[in-house]
Amino acid sequence: MRANFQRAVHTAIKLVFVSNTVLYSISGLAEQAGSEKNASRKDEPEKTLEEVAVSADWLGPATSKTAKKHPGARSVITHQEISESGSRTVEDVLRTVPGVRVMDESGVGFLPNIGIRGLNPLRSEQVLMLVDGIPITLAPYGQTGLSLFPLTMNSIESVDVARGGVAVHYGPNNVGGVINFVTKRIPHKPSMTFKETLSVFSGGNLLADTYLRTGGFVNEKLGLQLQANILNGQTAREHSRTEVGNLMLDSHWLVTDRSEVKAGIQYYKTQNQLPGALTPKSYEQDRNQSTRPLDYFNGDTVRGNLTYNHFFDSGAEFSWINFGHRSSREFRFGNSTNADIPSTNEQSAPRDFKVYGTEPRFTFHLNSGIRQKISLGARYMREEVDYLVDSRSLATGAYNVTRNWRFENDAYAFYLSDTFMLLDNKLKITPGIRHEQVDLFYRNNLTGAQTSNPARDWLPGLDIGYQASSNVFLFANTHKSMRPVQFTQITFSADLASERAKNYEAGIRWAPSANIDTTITGFRFDFDNKLEFVNQLVGFRNLGKARHQGIETEFAWRPEPVPGLELATAYTFVNTEQRSGQFMGKELPMAPHHQLSQRVNYRSGNWNWNLNGLYQSDSFSDGANTVTENASGSIGPIPSFTVWNAQVTHKSRWNKKTITTSLGINNLFDKDYYFRGVDYSQGRLPSPGRSAILAIQLDI
Template sequence: MSSMQFHLSALASAISLAFSVSQANAQTAATVEPESPVKTLEEVTVSADWLGAPTPEAAKKHPGARTVVTSQELTESGARTVEDALRTVPGVRVLDESGTGILPNIGVRGLNPLRSEQVLVLVDGMPITLAPYGQTGLSLFPLTLNTVETIDVARGGVAVHYGPNNVGGVINFVTKRIPRKTAITAKETLSVADNGRVLTDTYLRAGGFVSDRLGLQAQANVIDGNAERDHSATTVNNLMLDADWFVTDNADIKAGLQYYKTENEMPGALTPQSYEQDRDQSTRPLDRFDGDTLRGHLVYNQYFDNGAELSWSNFAHRSNRQFFFGNASNADTPSTLEMSSPRGFWVYGSEPRFTFDIDGAIKQKIAIGARYMREEVDYVVDSRNVATNAYAVTRDWRFENDAVAAYVSDTFSLLDDKLKITPGIRHEKVDLTYRNNLTGAETSNPTRDWLPGVDIGYQVNDALFLFANFHKSLRPVQFTQITFGGDLAAERAKNYEAGIRLSPTRNVDAGLTAFRFDFDNKIEFVSATAGFRNLGEARHQGIEAELAWRPKQVRGLEFKTAYTYVDTEQLSGQFEGNELPLAPHHQVNLQTNYRSGAWNWNVNGLYQSAAFSDGANTVAENASGSVGKIPSYSVWNAQVTRDFSWNSTKMKAGLAINNLFDRDYYFRGVDFSQGRMPAPGRAALVTLQMDM
């Protein structure tokens, strides 16, 4: 606990300093014209970004399937991890690799969730992937949920405006904004497992406008303790600093700086025999994970009198992550080597975007943008002999990438703005290079492609909205895939989506979406000697149905349900005709929320049908548990929340039970840890929040 107290003391000092500055300038801030900076900030959110404001109201007008998880839902649904937070989103599946929430694996509409490789994950519109082009896997997830205000999930094609690796759409985690008035938040969450192990989650925040044009904010989140399983000690320190500077009435600068560090023991996967003996045990004492990242972004926005906007985003990060693991694939077999895979990343990106309107017989909004990104990765694998302590480096690779993109879209507004059609096109130019520092071998892989798209949204009347879209997307050849040499083509997919949203009364909202992904050139691993080849075509198709009902007879009561059906098929290659791995056919999301005065009651549940763990569609489980059909499961969370005041300070207390019925369920292991990966069991969450 001494380490945690040290970090908390340092972080609290930083927040105290920000609060002191805010207090000293409170009188100046009070004289501000209330609309000037706030209105400018709002226009940045609505106009400059293709998705628009991250609100449920804006999502209803989006020409595609989109769900916004609000701050209130995050607070009142027992959500401590990304898995909890996304559990109510149709078509989204999250697998928790660590048991503590630090390494979520996210899949959308039957896409493989492992390492979240096939969905574009953003924080405040900036990619958090370690190498967004060359290594799309999120093997470091530098985010803590307490810093998040809303989660914006746009499923389907958005390739024109957001670039590659978005077959599964975009998930944008929007962090807490700087408040107009000085505010402090302190929050403590205790997660207590059935076996008594405790994980603490401490959050502090202070921010506000220190003058009429400058806003500052500091956030600190420290997670420390153990999950229910053995060998699961976890420490996370997340510090975020934000600034909003309204340079003039028509220009502003937004800046952010984050330092994130995590050190974790990894309990790892279990064989079926070990799982049945005790699913809370760990048989992989050498497995652990460390990571840290320093990230920054700077966005300049300029607004012109004719309604045009210029936005110039810049972002960079320097990151390190390292897995330690034994060399035995069978979790019950002692390892003779302690392996390690340190990775170093340096990434920089710059993206200017200009939007302007053309008023005429047909209203148009044109967006023109470009992006440059530089990626550098040091990729090492080493080992230490457990008996002799002898050390060896088995891989020492260097990867570099220069990516340049340009795009344009034009939104036509017809029929009194009821019908909006947005055609667009994007060009991607990606140059990956590889050098083996041990052998001197070098190779490269270029990608050039045009990504067209079109979005159509039609507001038939107040109750009915129709939409359809088509996008071509790609996932570039990955760094590790070019180490074998040979000419590989990027994975490409065509995304189709069509749907309807209906609100027949003020108390009912419904939606139905049909989708299809057609993959071409899927890259598959052949063998250790042959490497990777473009072998596969594949298809994903299905429907999503959503319904929300707020009965008039009971004020404050709301029921939400969603059903997702996914059908997948491998259309070529060795396993032609089989289903794709980790793609369950059926998913059901359920949520009931009742708000009465200061009290809120929430129950939410998820059902996932069975899925295959491999392309061969193996049904029988092998001895290690690395392959075999994954059983279906359901899991429920429940939370009661109460708002109250204490000495004129706003307080919020919550009690939640996650995995209410203590269901045992699992998925198959990730990377080096193969076998049954137990999902988190039942845990009680006690939360107390103070807002000043």
């Protein structure tokens, strides 16, 4: 297996260097053959398209400037902020975003668990995850759990987090909001980046992160880019060998001055040992040990996308997005959930996915007394999933298939929104509506039993943004959200209804001076028929009513007496309540009341100093709010913790090349903290201890 990844590394390096040579050669020939007139035309189409293309998307470009005008709570983490903070995983990147909780199951970053505003983060089931506006989940309607995260942070330019209701434009499963990972754009001039990052853990274990990128416009019409990222090594914990490979090829064709085609293809593969959870006894003995030698995770995916954009002279825009993937992932594990009890069987849960989606969208303007921007869109998505669970006796080798299920899903949606621009564009009111039709089919290949579950729903929404003055922006919104019945839930009952929630949000952004930015947001969402698991005989029922409410604050200050210094803090208070069922009146699990993040960044010449920290209050791991930990560690409180990261970065020039070096320390004070395990691995799941991060980047 390791040899295969070594070959992948060598192949990726060859591809990057060869493609880089080709890009420079073609670009050079184009420059020699082109005239000054062609050279000027070369700049104009890209600039024109870049300004126009983004407005058809409801969120618009992932920039801090755009986020400040969004009629809802929204945070954008820029490429500069990611680089300066030394963020290696998605947990590091999202640490400073208010209301977002990330628990890394692997310790390396390939299995993040993400929740927003008190929603259960396990498997990231209740957050809509996108890459360049395209759903990243293996089955965005039928299995919203993110059990394969086909992304590496080096390929990311920025991260856009829109919390609250955006259901009209982005579909189901976004009661907590949308997280959009924006990948690196194709540069106009051919360029190349090489980056090597070494993470050094206690005991001397190393994790190497090798990244190469080459790309640019080979002529005035065509841009190409290749990215290759390889992770290989081991963390401080035993049984944590990690191998990840990520190859991405993107293209951008400027068909005319008014139209463009963007296409991309990705191959992602991961093969990993999972150290798993520990019992309290084992945790106290050595938190870096592993008592689950049978636990592994493997996954791979081939993903493709094709987008056509056309921009009319009238300002209207047409966009047609097509995407699909063919993926597989497999967990292998022992049959004992208590890590201190040896397993008698080895089990595996392989899944195969085939998904295709298409989404046309048309946006145009009206000016009949009142300026309006109208968006019309539709989506069709097809999901096919083969779902197996099997086991093998460790004593006899006997093999048995316990589940062999087939799921199919056809989802149709259309949506309409109309933005009214009033008071000289200072007030924007956007009512909208979305209709979802989801037809879910299930067949048990072992018994021949089959059933279906159709779902229909209207999702209305209203967004209001008001520029009250040059430094005050007010916003409010309300949306209805839904999460369709999941594949595994239909195996118990065919008459389940989708989970539904109502979102409410209101806030103010205030910039009293050019050096201060503040935001205060109040939010609430109510589930009225949340799906709850009763027991193995009954299965799931629409029993659940739940309430999430709270407040978020953000503050950033760049003091004038100290140029280059920036201080930022974000605080979130969340209160949750189960409002029906056995545990009515108790808090929801995995929903800490308090979250406080802080960031200090200082730029001076070629140097940058960064210190960032996160405080998370304690929470319960179960709906019963159990305060006494059980023997396996699967149930009990999740203690509060505070963790700090620090990094110093230096940039220099050598032979017309930029060299960036950095030294960072994650978990600066070696804080000992954990959360409770996921799925098959129950108990205390340790978070990574102190590690040193060394990185060097060469930009050509």
